[in-house]
Amino acid sequence: MPKTLFKFVFLFLIVSCSSVKKEKIDDYVFKTKSEKKAYIKSYDKALKLWDIPYTEENIPTKFGTAHIIIAGPKNGKDLVLLHGMDASSTMWYPNIKALAKTHRIYAIDYIMEPGKSTLTTNPLSSEEIVVWYNQIFDHYKLKNFDIVAASRGGWIATLLATQKQNNIDKVVLLSPAQTFGYIDKPRKTSAALFLKLFPSERKFQKTLKTFSYYPQKISPVYKRQFYLANKYAKSNSSMLQMKPFSDDELKSITNPFLVLIGDHDVINSDDSLERAKEFLANCKTQKLKDAGHFLSIDQSKTTNEAIVNFLK
Numbered sequence: 001m002p003k004t005l006f007k008f009v010f011l012f013l014i015v016s017c018s019s020v021k022k023e024k025i026d027d028y029v030f031k032t033k034s035e036k037k038a039y040i041k042s043y044d045k046a047l048k049l050w051d052i053p054y055t056e057e058n059i060p061t062k063f064g065t066a067h068i069i070i071a072g073p074k075n076g077k078d079l080v081l082l083h084g085m086d087a088s089s090t091m092w093y094p095n096i097k098a099l100a101k102t103h104r105i106y107a108i109d110y111i112m113e114p115g116k117s118t119l120t121t122n123p124l125s126s127e128e129i130v131v132w133y134n135q136i137f138d139h140y141k142l143k144n145f146d147i148v149a150a151s152r153g154g155w156i157a158t159l160l161a162t163q164k165q166n167n168i169d170k171v172v173l174l175s176p177a178q179t180f181g182y183i184d185k186p187r188k189t190s191a192a193l194f195l196k197l198f199p200s201e202r203k204f205q206k207t208l209k210t211f212s213y214y215p216q217k218i219s220p221v222y223k224r225q226f227y228l229a230n231k232y233a234k235s236n237s238s239m240l241q242m243k244p245f246s247d248d249e250l251k252s253i254t255n256p257f258l259v260l261i262g263d264h265d266v267i268n269s270d271d272s273l274e275r276a277k278e279f280l281a282n283c284k285t286q287k288l289k290d291a292g293h294f295l296s297i298d299q300s301k302t303t304n305e306a307i308v309n310f311l312k
Helices: 003-019 033-050 126-139 152-161 186-197 201-211 220-232 237-241 247-251 270-279 300-311
Strands: 054-061 064-071 077-082 103-108 145-150 168-174 257-262 283-288
Touching: 033 054, 033 064, 033 220, 054 126, 064 126, 077 152, 103 126, 126 152, 145 152, 152 168, 168 300, 186 201, 201 220, 247 270, 257 270, 257 300, 270 283, 283 300
Parallel strands: 077 103, 077 145, 145 168, 168 257, 257 283
Antiparallel strands: 054 064, 064 103
């Protein structure tokens, strides 16, 4: 990614973050209570798309409340799901039935994005992000668990795997953002930035066409929630921490990894897969045909099969 454009994009993000005033410390994401209420209503409707039994839990952490959706057999192997940027845990609706057949699911809403987790401190550093997730893992006594993570969630999963003492087993990355390299097609992804800064239905539809090869496959119910996340929730500076991992950081990871990208992905290219294979000691890669950045929706069946087979 050209450095000048990279700096330009994130300068806009910084300005956006600093220009929004918080009503209260516990309203980090949303500007007003009415906007948050409208978003949560859309979240609840989208969560019903899971169409399997689940429970929702809120647990206290050092940095605020963590919201976790739990599903799947109690005797199944533990599987943590980390969603993409502004997508929330409801995004797993095309995948959850396949994943919950054999795994005990823990889908975690990221605390600095739209969702049901609530930040009550200042924005978290990378080190604090690790502490936050480990508090959740400790709460549920998760040991030798797997992770499936999309986009920004993929960067977070990789960050967790770089920690010398972790209880992670296998990791699946679905088009991880800023993990093995900077954004592959920055000009195309600028649509998402301007949607965040100046939200409108037109920009939203353009963004979906940029990131999804089959935007018509996305549920209208989920689209509504995703749009409100961009319309009401302010940008946050945690994107500034998302720099590609160094060679040494990647080499330090011993977990088995599967990295999936779409052949029409605007975030990753073959270079991402090559770097993953070169520096991760135990890594498989796969490119899915006719899929964009939202490959878990674009090619849900193929994605689900690849994940399930890898986790066996």
